[in-house]
Amino acid sequence: EPEVTQTPSHQVTQMGQEVILRCVPISNHLYFYWYRQILGQKVEFLVSFYNNEISEKSEIFDDQFSVERPDGSNFTLKIRSTKLEDSAMYFCASSVPPGAGNNQPQHFGDGTRLSIL
Amino acid sequence: AQKITQTQPGMFVQEKEAVTLDCTYDTSDPSYGLFWYKQPSSGEMIFLIYQGSYDQQNATEGRYSLNFQKARKSANLVISASQLGDSAMYFCAMSRYNNNDMRFGAGTRLTVKP
Numbered sequence: 610e611p612e613v614t615q616t617p618s619h620q621v622t623q624m625g626q627e628v629i630l631r632c633v634p635i636s637n638h639l640y641f642y643w644y645r646q647i648l649g650q651k652v653e654f655l656v657s658f659y660n661n662e663i664s665e666k667s668e669i670f671d672d673q674f675s676v677e678r679p680d681g682s683n684f685t686l687k688i689r690s691t692k693l694e695d696s697a698m699y700f701c702a703s704s705v706p707p708g709a710g711n712n713q714p715q716h717f718g719d720g721t722r723l724s725i726l
Numbered sequence: 727a728q729k730i731t732q733t734q735p736g737m738f739v740q741e742k743e744a745v746t747l748d749c750t751y752d753t754s755d756p757s758y759g760l761f762w763y764k765q766p767s768s769g770e771m772i773f774l775i776y777q778g779s780y781d782q783q784n785a786t787e788g789r790y791s792l793n794f795q796k797a798r799k800s801a802n803l804v805i806s807a808s809q810l811g812d813s814a815m816y817f818c819a820m821s822r823y824n825n826n827d828m829r830f831g832a833g834t835r836l837t838v839k840p
Contacts, residue, residue, distance in 0.1 A: 642828070652763075652771070652817060664821040665827045700771060712759025712778060712821050715828060717771035 611635045615701050621725055622691055630686045630721045632701030641684045642702040642715060643676065645669070652700065658684065669693035688723075696725045732831035739808045740839050742779075746793070747803040747834045749818030756780075757785045757823035758829055760801040762792065765833070777801055808838045825828040 614633045619667045622628045634641050643655040657664040658676055684703075688695055699722075702715040729752040739745035751760065762774040777785045777792045785792040793802040793803050805812055821828040 641773070644828075651832045653817075654827055654829060657827065666829070695729070698769060702771075711778070714761060714773045714776050715821075716773060719770045720770075 611701055613617065613701055613716055614720035615699075615721050617721060618723070621726060622726045624693055625690050628688050628691055628723065630699050630701075630712075630723070632640075632684045632703075632718055633682050634684055634697075634701070634703030635706065635716060636718075638703035639706050640664075640704045640713075640715075641676075641678070643686045644698040644702065644705075644717075645698040646698045646700065646720075655686075691723075691725045693708045693725050696723060698722050728758075728820055728822070728827070728829045730818055730829050730831035732818055732834050734834045735832070736835045736837070738837050738839060739805075740795050741810060742807055744804060744806045746834065747805070747806055747818075747836065749801045749803065749831060751777075751799050751801060751818075751820050753799075753820065753822075755822050757835070759821045760794065761819045761821070761828070762803045763789070763803075763817045763819060763830075764812075765817060768790075771817075775803070810838050810840060812836060813838045828830070 624644045641658040646652045654667045656666040656670045675687045679687050698720045700720045701718045704713045705717045731750045758779045760777040764772045775787045775790045777794045789806045791804045815833045817833045818831040819828050
């Protein structure tokens with residue numbers, strides 16, 4: 610069964626450094642998402658991406674964050690100047706476009722655990 | 727604004743018994759989707775079941791069923807014949823009509839006892 614893949618599985622970075630988290634969505638999916646989950650807390654929406662532009666973003670997704678689809682397969686999340694509070698699990702997800710009046714499930718990758726020192 | 731509430735931080739169930747995990751939601755959108763995800767201790771998010779706001783029938787997927795009561799704005803997950811491997815965190819989530827901005831509840835930790 611096709612799946613969303615994320616790399617790396619664990620990233621350790623010094624505070625203030627830039628980090629890029631990578632995702633390969635399922636090949637026929639057109640909607641892409643990033644979520645984060647701080648340890649022991651709920652999953653929080655960051656951003657959605659469709660047709661090469663941001664579709665929605667949450668209040669968490671401030672100027673230090675950016676997303677890109679640099680080629681036909683990868684979808685990346687960049688954090689420009691990391692802070693201690695950016696330590697979390699970051700999930701990428703993808704979905705097919707919604708059907709007539711129906712939403713579609715978002716399929717998640719296994720996540721990248723980001724640790725800021 | 728959307729809001730998802732899961733009021734049970736933890737639940738216990740005996741193996742082979744059924745269990746219901748509660749989820750209530752609030753939205754002003756006329757069209758929305760409701761989802762349940764399972765997160766084992768290994769951390770991945772596994773999609774379980776989906777219910778569309780206009781679906782007339784309650785969704786079922788194997789041992790999972792979604793008890794959708796639109797007027798009450800509830801979307802409870804029922805797991806029948808619990809197995810030890812069902813022990814995990816379970817998250818209820820809702821997305822808007824255009825599939826963006828999925829909001830999650832705080833989760834319920836289910837423990838299945840042998």
